[in-house]
Amino acid sequence: MFGWLRKSKRRRLAAKPFPSDWEDILAFNAKFLESLSEQQQTKIRRSIQVLVAEKNWEGCGGLSVSDEHRVTIAAQIARMTAHFEAEYFDAVLSILIYPTAYMAKSQTQLAGGVIVEGNSGRLGEAWHRGPVILSWNEVFENVRDHYPQRNVVIHEFAHQLDMRNGSHADGFPTLESADSARKWSRIMPAAFDELTHKCHLGIPTVLDCYGATNPAEFFAVASESYFEQPAELENQWPEVFELLDDFYCNRTS
Numbered sequence: 001m002f003g004w005l006r007k008s009k010r011r012r013l014a015a016k017p018f019p020s021d022w023e024d025i026l027a028f029n030a031k032f033l034e035s036l037s038e039q040q041q042t043k044i045r046r047s048i049q050v051l052v053a054e055k056n057w058e059g060c061g062g063l064s065v066s067d068e069h070r071v072t073i074a075a076q077i078a079r080m081t082a083h084f085e086a087e088y089f090d091a092v093l094s095i096l097i098y099p100t101a102y103m104a105k106s107q108t109q110l111a112g113g114v115i116v117e118g119n120s121g122r123l124g125e126a127w128h129r130g131p132v133i134l135s136w137n138e139v140f141e142n143v144r145d146h147y148p149q150r151n152v153v154i155h156e157f158a159h160q161l162d163m164r165n166g167s168h169a170d171g172f173p174t175l176e177s178a179d180s181a182r183k184w185s186r187i188m189p190a191a192f193d194e195l196t197h198k199c200h201l202g203i204p205t206v207l208d209c210y211g212a213t214n215p216a217e218f219f220a221v222a223s224e225s226y227f228e229q230p231a232e233l234e235n236q237w238p239e240v241f242e243l244l245d246d247f248y249c250n251r252t253s
């Protein structure tokens, strides 16, 4: 689609009244909204309208996609990019939803930029310039805070941000300035080594040991913590918190 046509269509979508039954979904499945300003909430609701309309939402494994699936997942994507300029993950055309963890060959990063999560059953996948695949059970339990530190939607879309500058996710997304890139190179590999060390010793921290798998998983797991347990992350990993705060919130574009 031409850029101007897409922009104009998005403006029309964002200007439509937000459906009242979607508000009911947000009240249960997007409690994070309560802590945000009116302005941020408005931006997120507009993004939800665009994401719901633009993505191809596909149910797999017998799941029939409903507004609850679409609005809940779109809310998390919009939350993650609330400070970005009009970010709708254009390279992700489809979001595939399985009812529960689904069985598949287990590998962490396949050739060609495919990342899968989970051991015997997958919880989510992110494909370079391809779909994001999610387990609804995991999404639902995350948004209802059954596991306060986890957020599979943010995790998979962090991989998508990571793969913007190359098909291989390496935990090093595109950054705003050379100074940010220098800081990232200094802090993130050292923090990854520290987490690996702590996990070997069995020392728990706010960062799940899945983040010690490789630098790409470290960035995705740290992103989950940044949104789900920011105070704990700031307290335990202050430099990682500061970097992610810059990355997700202090943007000029």
Ligand SMILES: [Zn+2]
Pocket: 115, 116, 117, 155, 159, 216, 217, 220
């Ligand atoms: Zn991952």
